[in-house]
Amino acid sequence: AAAEPWPENAALYQQLKEEQILLSDNASSLAVQAFLQMCNLPIRVICRANAEYMSPSGKVPFIHVGNQVVSELGPIVQFVKAKGHSLSDGLDEVQKAEMKAYMELVNNMLLTAELYLQWCDDVTVEEITHPRYGSPYPWPLNRILSYQKQWEVRRKMKAIGWAGKTLEQVLEDVDQCCHALSQRLGTQPYFFNKQPTELDALVFGHLFTILTTQLITDELSEKVKNYSNLTAFCRRIEQQYFEGHEKDSSTVAARSSKRSLLR
Amino acid sequence: MAAPMELSCWGGDWGLPSLHPESLTVMAYAKFSGAPLTVNTVNNSWRAPKGDLPVLVSEDIVISQPAKILNFLRKQKYNADYDLSAKQGADTLAYIALLEEKLLPALLHTFWIEAENYCSVTKPWFASKIAFPLSLYLPGKMSREALNRILLTKGGPPLYSLTEVEAQIYRDAKECLNLLSKRLGTSQFFFGDTPTTLDAFVFGFLAPIYKVCFPRVQLQEHLKQLPNLCRFCDDILTCYFRLTVSGHSPAGQDTADANLQKLTQLVNKESNLIEKMDDNLRKSPQHPPRKLTMLKLAAGGEESSPMSRLSP
Numbered sequence: 055a056a057a058e059p060w061p062e063n064a065a066l067y068q069q070l071k072e073e074q075i076l077l078s079d080n081a082s083s084l085a086v087q088a089f090l091q092m093c094n095l096p097i098r099v100i101c102r103a104n105a106e107y108m109s110p111s112g113k114v115p116f117i118h119v120g121n122q123v124v125s126e127l128g129p130i131v132q133f134v135k136a137k138g139h140s141l142s143d144g145l146d147e148v149q150k151a152e153m154k155a156y157m158e159l160v161n162n163m164l165l166t167a168e169l170y171l172q173w174c175d176d177v178t179v180e181e182i183t184h185p186r187y188g189s190p191y192p193w194p195l196n197r198i199l200s201y202q203k204q205w206e207v208r209r210k211m212k213a214i215g216w217a218g219k220t221l222e223q224v225l226e227d228v229d230q231c232c233h234a235l236s237q238r239l240g241t242q243p244y245f246f247n248k249q250p251t252e253l254d255a256l257v258f259g260h261l262f263t264i265l266t267t268q269l270i271t272d273e274l275s276e277k278v279k280n281y282s283n284l285t286a287f288c289r290r291i292e293q294q295y296f297e298g299h300e301k302d303s304s305t306v307a308a309r310s311s312k313r314s315l316l317r
Numbered sequence: 318m319a320a321p322m323e324l325s326c327w328g329g330d331w332g333l334p335s336l337h338p339e340s341l342t343v344m345a346y347a348k349f350s351g352a353p354l355t356v357n358t359v360n361n362s363w364r365a366p367k368g369d370l371p372v373l374v375s376e377d378i379v380i381s382q383p384a385k386i387l388n389f390l391r392k393q394k395y396n397a398d399y400d401l402s403a404k405q406g407a408d409t410l411a412y413i414a415l416l417e418e419k420l421l422p423a424l425l426h427t428f429w430i431e432a433e434n435y436c437s438v439t440k441p442w443f444a445s446k447i448a449f450p451l452s453l454y455l456p457g458k459m460s461r462e463a464l465n466r467i468l469l470t471k472g473g474p475p476l477y478s479l480t481e482v483e484a485q486i487y488r489d490a491k492e493c494l495n496l497l498s499k500r501l502g503t504s505q506f507f508f509g510d511t512p513t514t515l516d517a518f519v520f521g522f523l524a525p526i527y528k529v530c531f532p533r534v535q536l537q538e539h540l541k542q543l544p545n546l547c548r549f550c551d552d553i554l555t556c557y558f559r560l561t562v563s564g565h566s567p568a569g570q571d572t573a574d575a576n577l578q579k580l581t582q583l584v585n586k587e588s589n590l591i592e593k594m595d596d597n598l599r600k601s602p603q604h605p606p607r608k609l610t611m612l613k614l615a616a617g618g619e620e621s622s623p624m625s626r627l628s629p
Contacts, residue, residue: 112473151496155411162414213466215382234407 060137061120065098066090067105068115073189074103077267078168083115085127085259090117091295092250093139103190131252141251149246153253156238156245160253163231164260166216167224167274173207175221177270229277232261236281243290250291257284258291321355322393324386326371328358328446331528334558336442338424339383340371342521346387348557349512352395359446383521387514398513405508409515412500412507415493416522422467423490424522426483427536429463434531491539497523498543503589505552505582512553524550548585556581 068083069075075083083099090097097117102108109116109125116125117133124133134140142153172183187203188196211217216224235257244250245257261284265275278284324347326340335341335358347354359370372379373386380386391398398406428439443459444452472482497519506512507519526536527550540546556578 147499148502151500152408152411154496155408155415158418159411159414162418210469213462213469230410234410237403237407238411240404 058120058137060095060139062096063098064096064117064119065100066115066117067100067102067108069105070101070103070190074186075101076172076183076186077263077269078165078172079106079114080267081165081168081260081263082113082127083259084263085256086115086117086130088258088291088295089127089131089141089252089255090134092141092255093134095134095139127252127256141249142246144249145246145251153246153251156235156253157256159231159234160256160260163227164264166211166214167228167231168260168264169207170211170216170219170224171221171269171274173204174211174217179204181270225273225277228274229280232278232281232284236284239283239287241283243287254287254291258288261285262288262292322352322373322375323357324354324371324373325357325359327443330442331530332554333524333528336525336529337370338421338521338525339369340521341524342383342517343371343373343386345512345520345553345557346390346397346514346517347395349517350390350395350397352390352393387517397511397517400511401508401513405513409513412497412515413518415496416518419489419493420522422471422486423536424526425463425467426486427526427531427533428529429460430467431531431533433533435460438529438531487535490536494536494540494543494546498546501545501549503545505585506549510582512557516549516553520550520553524554552581552585 066083066086069079087097087099105114105116106112110123111125113126116123117130119133122133124130142150145153171178173179183204184197184200187200190196191199208217219227239245244254246253261278264278265285265288267275269275324340324343326343327335327337329335329341333341334344334356344354344356346352354373369381371383371386372381373389375389378389380389390396398409401409427434429435440456440460443456446452447455467482467486468479471486472479476482476485501507504510506516508515523540523546526540527547531537
């Protein structure tokens with residue numbers, strides 16, 4: 055299976071873009087889409103309400119290539135590498151170690167902060183998350199599913215010590231993470247100067263989603279906007295890799311307007 | 318200006334000032350930045366540990382997590398990261414995240430979940446440090462919390478049994494150790510010649526794996542195959558911790574300590590240079606004749622057959 059070429063009908067599954075998908079899942083999905091665009095591998099985005107349950111690991115997005123199903127950015131990067139496409143081959147050992155460390159930083163801080171905001175901040179949960187998460191399902195299933203997911207996420211937050219944090223502390227952490235990313239990026243076009251890598255895809259996915267999603271307040275996106283090189287980075291990648299597909303770019307912009315209708 | 322600061326943390330054994338990774342991180346940072354901390358190790362007293370250790374108490378302020386304690390020390394002008402560039406500061410955050418995601422689960426597993434390790438080493442040791450009724454409850458609670466943490470963060474599908482999760486976390490931990498080793502290379506500390514926050518964190522996580530004698534030691538064996546990380550731990554132990562477990566060195570010893578530290582660093586640099594010279598010699602063409610003499614000895618008689626096994 056590794057020796058087969060990339061088929062034309064490869065598909066990426068995520069939840070419904072307009073009504074259902076949440077901030078963190080959107081970020082992960084966009085990161086995978088950006089990565090595949092950077093590798094020049096064509097992929098169709100298919101939206102299904104039950105994408106989370108179809109996924110082998112329970113997390114979106116997942117890709118269906120040939121007869122294989124792979125979910126999450128890490129395993130997808132390895133799968134694509136086995137097919138012979140890799141973005142990080144040109145890096146030396148120390149740079150690869152740095153890249154992995156920065157990817158963990160994004161996962162550890164940005165993704166966890168997004169999850170916290172979505173599921174542990176009561177206002178956001180009531181007004182945005184609960185209505186969106188269960189929207190494809192009839193009552194009472196929609197409430198049951200979203201309460202179940204909320205309970206799961208809160209358990210995880212408690213286990214890693216984030217349950218005791220206040221929103222201000224979480225925003226502080228996001229700021230620290232963006233500061234670190236901004237310092238590392240500096241004035242270069244990509245994190246490892248000339249060529250984009252999976253780190254660029256991951257950072258783009260998260261930052262672009264934070265910048266273009268309207269939540270209750272704008273505090274989260276303000277934290278990212280403080281760093282002009284990060285916003286320029288997001289714009290550059292959007293122009294380079296997403297302008298070609300009219301479908302994608304229009305929905306990327308439409309996403310933010312759709313969210314405001316719910317409030 | 319400096320209010321007296323007291324750190325309560327778990328004590329140590331097997332040559333370490335503390336067995337607890339977070340306590341060790343804070344102690345190492347205090348040593349690197351020169352903060353005068355009085356370290357109180359939790360021992361068999363009735364002042365039972367409330368919440369999580371380590372805890373820093375300064376006048377009326379009580380701070381409990383390592384990141385917050387380090388922030389507080391930096392605000393008090395005890396800053397080990399003074400010379401770092403902004404990019405190096407960013408790297409520090411990234412590597413700390415890597416340690417927490419990839420190495421910490423395996424560390425927790427080795428200490429608290431691996432049955433032989435837990436029953437024969439960890440539980441008796443921690444139980445001996447806590448007062449009687451709590452010692453029956455607290456180690457079990459710490460073990461359950463560790464298991465919970467690992468299962469919630471790493472244990473989702475497609476890994477369905479604990480053995481698969483264990484295999485995955487040890488793979489991640491070994492990869493993380495390899496990455497750290499490559500990043501450290503041959504330098505003394507991660508960012509040049511003076512230790513910083515990252516060195517404190519790496520030391521805090523690595524030293525317990527390295528020194529504590531467990532019955533099941535797969536992580537320790539992997540670590541021992543990475544000599545630069547072992548050297549890193551030993552250096553910090555000898556330079557900054559020496560024998561004093563209490564961690565409070567009187568003012569008179571300080572200059573002697575500083576001199577000893579400089580001497581040790583010089584000696585280390587010398588030994589690194591000697592190692593490099595050895596490497597160069599080994600790579601140079603004079604090496605093959607050594608092999609020939611070894612073979613001749615092997616051919617000479619049966620009693621020299623062990624030598625033929627040793628020949629390069």
